[in-house]
Amino acid sequence: MTDFWLAAGLLLLLAASFVLLPALRGVGVRREHDRTAMNVALYEERIAALQEQQQAGILTDEQFAQGEAEAARELLADAEQEQSASASSGRWWLIGSAFAMPALALLLYWQWGAYDALSLARENRQAPPHSIEEVTARLERSVQAQPESAENWYFLGRSYMALERPADAAKAFNEAMRIAGRETELMAQLAQAQYFAGGKVFSPEVRSLTDEVLQNDPQEVTTLGLLGIAAFEEGRFADAVSFWERLVNALPPQDPTAAAIQGGIARAKERLAEASVEQGVQQADQPVAQATEPATAQADAPLSVTVQVSLDQALAAKVAADDSVFIFAKANNGMPMPLAVKRLTVADLPATVSLSDADAMMPQLKLSGFAEIIVQARISRSGKATEGQWQGAVAPFAPQTDAAVAVTIDQAM
Template structure:
């Protein structure tokens, strides 16, 4: 706090000195000098007229001498400085400077006292708040203790365990976070369990400083459940890279690209990781263009037959009040997307708004170039329909949309009802 006050005082003094220095020289002197100059110019004019009248014989020598003596007297008087005006101006400027010198620091202190945060002067308080989002560590510990007691009373509270695990993880209390992730893994199934396993592995790796052993085993288990889970893929690739298995690491990291939008920042960062591993393995660099082309390739042979078996079918409808707003020329996209993680569609088809209500079928052959791995890579998805007024698959304000709950891949007789407008 002392350092802050000293700094504030020094800066205030410097600001005042700059003001005083800029105002030196006084406005009274400037004004007085202007007055003298004007008067002298007038007297010079009168003297010139006097000389002209004498030369033309309009004045006698006695009259000329008398008037010239009067002009000389006036010149002496007009060139005397007005000491009274200068003193008055000096007093006025001094009063102004004293007012500024007192008002500026007092006003700053009052404003900070009213609106500032005095606790910010305390380094311990500032450090605690910066690491806990504005709450003191004591408050956060009290909240965690309360949550811990609730979890003892209700051990199947998934949301509570998730909050407890991730809060302790953020605070680097890895023992408590790891125990909470272990509890969550026993409560969850499917893709949600895979995500928790990846988080648990990440927590253990942060605690021990490496991914070998239990963390990598958890990652492998997560990938068995959700082969396209990006965090598990990232951790698996890192484990392989750290062991010097660069070719395998590059292969694993390339699978992450299927979940990312080509050209995005994440896409570029992943390409850089892949190329680093490829360079160390003596493999050619992977260009973004080549990767896009690879993702657009369709499966063939037995792989194509397997992909075709993954399909969804049903009917798209729209609320009558929304349909009345359409011209009929709008494009309707019908798509399937993962339940968690990336919202990029894995398969998409399109209709015309004039055809609604209409039947639809989605299968793995309708894979979106640059999107995730095909529909066959997922067990459950959300099916959506969007009326696009611009013809763009990405949602725009004013588009109309609707979704099903999570459904199993292979479902038929689905009903996707468009009931809402994309908010602006």
């Protein structure tokens, strides 16, 4: 801050010069001139009185000369005394003003100036922060120096969120809203902070904020991301996919966060597929209501695939007879959701099962609707279709084939 104080000192010196120089040049001279003129006038009056007394015969020529000399001496003495007093008082007044002016300026700057903000700006320029902790510490000092800066409160809240301090972030965003009003971005950030500060509970306050934000801006990215997170945490995976896909569409091209959001969409779709698998397994476990159907119902038989499932002998000692075995048929297009599923146990192996359109987990997703499918078999000790220890699969094939496909469980997961 040396250059700042040097500049301030030069400015104060310049300002003082506008006062001191004219004063030094003119004030003392004018005062001395005025006093001298008054003394001369008094001297002339005294001489005139002495002349009148001389003419009246009251004073002799010698007495007149003595009175005249005495008046001249008094005139000189008064002039010297006034000059000394004027110079002394003027000099001290000017010196006092020269010191009082900078002191008053410093006092006023200390009271209403922005020294702390200037110091922080200089520090940030000369020594940039190297961690989020340093950034947060400087922002905390900034809001102390400028408590009415909504921008500083906003960035402090963002820093608190990065440090996983959502409760502090919510306080900072509230301060920013107090100053700047109910700005859409501030409300979105506040809703996100309150959601995480409340233990990922979508409270009525958070709901009110997100509703207001989307009413103002249906494509507000922070709110769409938050709604996707809340839906995912609550198991509403279809809603999570919907919110996050809207978020991806709202992001600018080449946004670096798009890849992470796409990963979240993929996970939500996987969870949605797993939930569908569990539902399909439950349906597969239910007994068939009618073992035989009328010949008229069999006239239009659905497409089916015969699968022969066996266990590699090397794994025989590693599995239990009551371990669950799941047989899946999936489309060979990357879609994670199974088309059909059947459930057995290790004790049933080897076994032959049939996967058909009638086993479709969703009416619009049938085996016959895809050119190629993949068949997998999985052993799960927990009995959950989404978990497993060993598996086997066959290469993609056309489901219209009449030949049976063989799947051997021989790989660890």
